[in-house]
Amino acid sequence: METYAGIDLGGTYIKGGIVSHSGELLEEMQIPTEADGGPAHVLDRMALLVRNLMDAGKGRAVTGVGIGVPGQVIVDQGLLVEAPNLPCWENVYVAEEMEERLHIPAILDNDANVAALGEYSYGAGRGSTHMLMVTLGTGVGGGLILNGEVFRGASGGAGEFGHMIIKRDGARCGCGRKGCVEAYVGTQGILRLLREHLEAGEASPLAGRDPNGITPRDISEAAEKGDMTARSVLREAGEWLGVGIGSVANLLNIDRVVIGGGVAAAGALIFEPALAKVKETALKVSGSDITVLPAGLGNRAGLTGAARLAMNLRI
Amino acid sequence: METYAGIDLGGTYIKGGIVSHSGELLEEMQIPTEADGGPAHVLDRMALLVRNLMDAGKGRAVTGVGIGVPGQVIVDQGLLVEAPNLPCWENVYVAEEMEERLHIPAILDNDANVAALGEYSYGAGRGSTHMLMVTLGTGVGGGLILNGEVFRGASGGAGEFGHMIIKRDGARCGCGRKGCVEAYVGTQGILRLLREHLEAGEASPLAGRDPNGITPRDISEAAEKGDMTARSVLREAGEWLGVGIGSVANLLNIDRVVIGGGVAAAGALIFEPALAKVKETALKVSGSDITVLPAGLGNRAGLTGAARLAMNLRI
Numbered sequence: 104m105e106t107y108a109g110i111d112l113g114g115t116y117i118k119g120g121i122v123s124h125s126g127e128l129l130e131e132m133q134i135p136t137e138a139d140g141g142p143a144h145v146l147d148r149m150a151l152l153v154r155n156l157m158d159a160g161k162g163r164a165v166t167g168v169g170i171g172v173p174g175q176v177i178v179d180q181g182l183l184v185e186a187p188n189l190p191c192w193e194n195v196y197v198a199e200e201m202e203e204r205l206h207i208p209a210i211l212d213n214d215a216n217v218a219a220l221g222e223y224s225y226g227a228g229r230g231s232t233h234m235l236m237v238t239l240g241t242g243v244g245g246g247l248i249l250n251g252e253v254f255r256g257a258s259g260g261a262g263e264f265g266h267m268i269i270k271r272d273g274a275r276c277g278c279g280r281k282g283c284v285e286a287y288v289g290t291q292g293i294l295r296l297l298r299e300h301l302e303a304g305e306a307s308p309l310a311g312r313d314p315n316g317i318t319p320r321d322i323s324e325a326a327e328k329g330d331m332t333a334r335s336v337l338r339e340a341g342e343w344l345g346v347g348i349g350s351v352a353n354l355l356n357i358d359r360v361v362i363g364g365g366v367a368a369a370g371a372l373i374f375e376p377a378l379a380k381v382k383e384t385a386l387k388v389s390g391s392d393i394t395v396l397p398a399g400l401g402n403r404a405g406l407t408g409a410a411r412l413a414m415n416l417r418i
Numbered sequence: 419m420e421t422y423a424g425i426d427l428g429g430t431y432i433k434g435g436i437v438s439h440s441g442e443l444l445e446e447m448q449i450p451t452e453a454d455g456g457p458a459h460v461l462d463r464m465a466l467l468v469r470n471l472m473d474a475g476k477g478r479a480v481t482g483v484g485i486g487v488p489g490q491v492i493v494d495q496g497l498l499v500e501a502p503n504l505p506c507w508e509n510v511y512v513a514e515e516m517e518e519r520l521h522i523p524a525i526l527d528n529d530a531n532v533a534a535l536g537e538y539s540y541g542a543g544r545g546s547t548h549m550l551m552v553t554l555g556t557g558v559g560g561g562l563i564l565n566g567e568v569f570r571g572a573s574g575g576a577g578e579f580g581h582m583i584i585k586r587d588g589a590r591c592g593c594g595r596k597g598c599v600e601a602y603v604g605t606q607g608i609l610r611l612l613r614e615h616l617e618a619g620e621a622s623p624l625a626g627r628d629p630n631g632i633t634p635r636d637i638s639e640a641a642e643k644g645d646m647t648a649r650s651v652l653r654e655a656g657e658w659l660g661v662g663i664g665s666v667a668n669l670l671n672i673d674r675v676v677i678g679g680g681v682a683a684a685g686a687l688i689f690e691p692a693l694a695k696v697k698e699t700a701l702k703v704s705g706s707d708i709t710v711l712p713a714g715l716g717n718r719a720g721l722t723g724a725a726r727l728a729m730n731l732r733i
């Protein structure tokens with residue numbers, strides 16, 4: 104049986120797994136990234152993790168290694184151009200470095216793309232043809248699968264759903280622009296929506312707390328306990344998300360949207376208003392084709408998608 | 419030499435041409451659609467046009483016929499689902515009807531897609547890989563070429579650039595929604611921008627005229643003669659267009675945008691602010707990859723693109 108290793112490189116942990124051709128996760132491990140040690144040290148640790156995974160499988164060899172990294176990638180060259188959250192990573196030929204260490208063919212892509220590929224292949228995207236993956240967190244990440252393949256655009260920059268403009272001259276986004284999806288649905292956007300409600304004098308258990316200490320999780324928890332302010336905030340964030348997805352539906356007539364990330368844990372409180380707004384925003388054909396689902400693989404989407412990517416290697 | 423016929427079915431005229439494999443337009447003709455005669459009559463006329471084109475080429479046979487139609491198409495079935503501007507056209511198997519009349523394989527797509535394919539193959543899109551075609555007119559049409567092929571989405575609905583939301587709760591669009599690209603850059607959107615300037619009391623040669631009689635062409639002409647109000651209107655429309663294109667760039671990292679249609683005749687007055695806004699809206703990578711060009715084929719984009727589509731027929 105051919106198996107493939109998938110590596111999900113994060114700023115804090117390196118996650119890894121071994122996946123069969125049919126998508127079964129046979130082994131799984133994670134180790135601290137030790138990012139302060141610099142690229143060469145982290146590459147050694149990534150290779151170590153792959154060896155440990157193979158050892159755990161009683162010396163099972165893998166046919167290829169796929170790697171997801173948090174930064175801009177040129178896939179054809181196996182090159183990580185830059186990674187904002189990894190100190191000193193600039194123009195690192197990650198695939199080649201891994202091949203030298205492991206003597207196994209390696210392929211690289213960014214973390215949003217491999218997560219999208221994971222969900223498409225083994226998770227909530229199964230059965231679709233054109234899928235948008237949205238990851239809600241501090242930022243709003245995106246990955247696109249078109250015709251069953253990762254769509255990267257002219258130089259790997261595709262999928263930046265979070266920076267589509269849905270309200271020109273709207274709220275300020277972390278990227279410096281105004282009115283991006285992320286400015287309403289990213290962590291800071293959601294907290295701003297909350298502040299607007301609290302400043303309007305609404306009663307809420309969140310009102311008495313230090314505003315800088317409140318997280319989207321606190322809002323979800325308050326909403327689950329019935330706080331109407333928290334519910335309004337999540338509904339509004341969901342509606343903004345729905346406007347963005349509806350725009351994508353009109354441009355691409357996608358048949359599936361998969362939503363993951365911490366904020367997505369708010370579940371129906373954010374999904375239902377999002378879906379209603381998608382149907383309102385999308386034109387007839389595109390609106391009826393689209394299904395919006397929560398991600399199915401949690402934090403395993405990246406490593407299984409990375410392994411799936413390795414199956415495409417021409418070996 | 420293999421040649422292909424391209425047909426561009428419009429509400430008023432049927433345009434047709436014969437195109438060589440290398441894209442040379444060998445013959446060209448147009449005849450009135452006579453749409454009131456109904457689908458069977460119009461199909462007869464389309465077949466007649468193809469025969470006339472072949473006769474004009476001294477009996478040259480064509481290998482395939484491509485047809486662009488103004489409506490929703492299911493390409494695999496050669497089916498025109500509906501065509502708002504053609505009375506009584508509903509669920510017409512246009513490709514099959516043409517094959518019965520001509521005994522030549524036929525393929526069908528919507529007019530926006532064939533125009534995009536024409537510009538991509540023979541016009542301002544040459545040399546690109548991922549292209550958005552925008553057609554500015556009463557509506558704002560769109561067609562997408564991704565990885566060198568027409569991208570249609572799950573059921574042929576892709577490319578509706580004009581109905582992406584760029585200002586939630588913004589100006590009312592003809593589609594009933596608010597804040598679509600078309601609400602700012604379609605004919606009615608541009609005329610509304612003009613009204614806003616005139617109602618603010620700006621001096622303009624357009625101020626004295628019946629507002630219902632003014633067209634985008636009048637605005638272009640006034641702008642060319644130096645009218646500052648008309649120039650402001652075109653600049654603003656260009657900026658709205660740029661916000662929409664910048665959003666597409668962030669999602670798809672396209673490398674080319676081709677802009678055609680009547681309003682595009684305003685040239686630099688609309689293109690320069692559009693391009694500036696694209697660069698401002700797009701993230702670094704996507705912004706530096708993109709080139710925005712005026713369409714190169716005028717009203718021949720549809721028929722040459724339709725012929726190009728026929729080259730893909732598996733015969």
